[in-house]
Amino acid sequence: MPLIRNGAVAEDTYVTVADDAALPDGAVIVSLKRFRAERSDLLARNHALGVVLTSDQSPETLGPDLDRLSVVVLEFPKFRDGRPFSWARLLRTRLKFTGEIRARGDFLYDQIAYLKRVGVDAFELPPAITPELFARALSEMTNVYQPSADGRETISALRG
């Protein structure tokens, strides 16, 4: 499964670790549950750390710990579950999270442009989406009507 980061295929330097598996050396991504259970150990490691939020977990629950994370993974259980769009938006706009926001799980080609707009900058592409298609998804709509987390000028601003 290719990882797209900042628009290009990138190497995934993180290992997502199951709740009951031993932590390997290096950068890891863990569930929120494990993060809470082993918080101080995880934060004491000298490695980059990421947390997975399922669609019913708001990033606001991370509180000040958010600053210690390099990655927040937003997991789509089903593409119709649109909560991760709000979580990404909150992370970027309200919580000022500057690390990586990664989309994982069941999302569609047709949602990529939306995800990018709300602040997602890394995508674990489902098998059906090739990197070429990924690039195409971002080119479909030239302009946008509403401000979001991507800083794009809205049509109303372009009208000047």
Place this chain on the structure above:
Amino acid sequence: MVQMLTANRLIDGRVLYWKEGGWVETLEDAERFTDTAAAEAALTAAKDFVARNLVVNPYLFEIKDGRPVKEREIIRAAGPSVRTDLGKQADHV
């Protein structure tokens, strides 16, 4: 119980009925299953047409005295009851 198998064609949405491994456009031409196992087998076979993106949503429905039991299927087979000039009922004339 007598059953028939129906679906909608993907490309234009038109109502189709199952007949001997393929599809026909009218209920009159469709295959009647008196045997539940045969009906289920047809439904399974129809899933292949779904996989090949030719039809959507195949399902079985019940027939009694030559007519579908449900009003819904009577209307699907004919066309809108308020516009008898439209739908399959119009093609028959």
Place this chain on the structure above:
Amino acid sequence: MYRYDEFDARFVRERTEQFRFQVERRLKGELTEDQFKPLRLMNGLYLQLHAYMLRIAVPYGTLSARQFRKLAEIARKYDKGYGHFTTRQNMQFNWPALKDVPDILGELATVEMHCIQTSGNCIRNVTADHFAGAAADEIEDPRPVAELIRQWSSLHPEFSFLPRKFKIAVIAAREDRAALRYHDAAVEIVKNAEGRTGYRVWVGGGMGRTPYLGYVVGDFVEKPDLLGFLEAIMRVYNENGRRDNLFKARIKILAHSLGETEMRERVLREFKEIKAAGYLQVPEAERARIAAYFAPPEFETLTDEPLPTDGDLGRWIANNVAPHKQPGYAIATISLKPIGGVPGDINADQLDGVAQLMDDFGLTEIRASHEQNLVLPHVRQKDLPAVFARLTALGLATPNAGLITDIICCPGLDYCDLANARSIPIAQEIAKRFADLERQEDIGELKIKMSGCINACGHHHAGHIGILGVDKKGVEYYQLLLGGSAAEDASIGEIMGPGFGEHEIVDAVDRVVEAYRKLRQPGERFLDTYRRLGMEPFKNVAYGEQLHAAH
């Protein structure tokens, strides 16, 4: 009316191509039906009983003659020569082929139309008062606000995969012609004590399986803050709306399970954060730019004249013509409820004929109403006889606006995949039963609204008399509801009791109406009499008992 600039035009063109690619992938099998369905719905495309159905957006119900001609052309070329106006001011075609839909969208784009968000779990096409810009009782034209919301909500990156659909209406008049309190959210343009114009924002209304009336969540939202306030509502909903049960996913369920106080607190908290970030203020210049498109036509200096009262013309004027704010002008309703016809249907020749009428009488716009009629908002009073004659020739001069045969009716089981029972044939029978115009006029304002299933597209909860079609073991039954209203005195109709059979329902309605005629006090509408007396006297007669001569 609003005109696209280069940005709007490009947006709609690109959206068309985006959908073309979605259809292409579906036909090639790169999208499953499960994946494609929400995508096609977001572009107004359903799969119904006989074929696909395409719902075209008519933002706040406003259309031009040019757009009418394009709809006629599409009806002939891609459909079966007619279309249907819905209870959300949109237009539906019942027979398009999937493969043709991208081309239809391309045609629509040439006249600044589209199907964006006419279905799906997103912010739907925005509706507004169909008398906007003409009504004597409005503070200002509500459509610039509706247009602002339309643009903001189009392909919204955060709110396109909501728990369920989200409908917004805008009004600016004391009289509510847009069913404000039955919307997921609604904006009411009001003036505060200092005389400043702002917005009262409602939330939590809806019909369907569990009807609720909305309540106020923002008492007075300042003009630049509107979109920020709506974003707050949307975010609270997107984060907290139920996703485990389709029937409990609308914001009405969230709003009424949290309760007014908690909901208001959450929205205000969210709004405060948004306001602090300051990114969604609507500058005065942008509001003025949009509002300029809705400037009223240059009215001639005329005076109000006594209108004809005699004959068919007089009848039509009495029932279908409403006062205009400009002297010498009138608002004319074109009823799409001919006796025995399909409520809301219009054929291609009629579409063309109305377009020609508009051109000939200098009428730049026409409205679709949520009551499934058309409205000519700015007719010179002196043109009324000629307009009436033209409408008569087109078969569009039924003089029954607001009367008992002006029935709101969903397509029901004759077309709709969700329906449990037919609704159109019942509406037709009721209309025939009450066809006598003198009797209709004597009955006065009586809104019958009928749906063929609990989804309530026919607004049965809001009918003075509501009818709900249900399926009982394969047989169609019809429940009666009394006392609903979608107007400023909004209320939810009460179910009378067991349903009536297909051949009993018209008689039952007839008995209820006759009971009203006997029981009413001077000046009382059906709704007023019902509210005074309650269900009992109507229930007694509906199920066949004689009305006791108690009055």
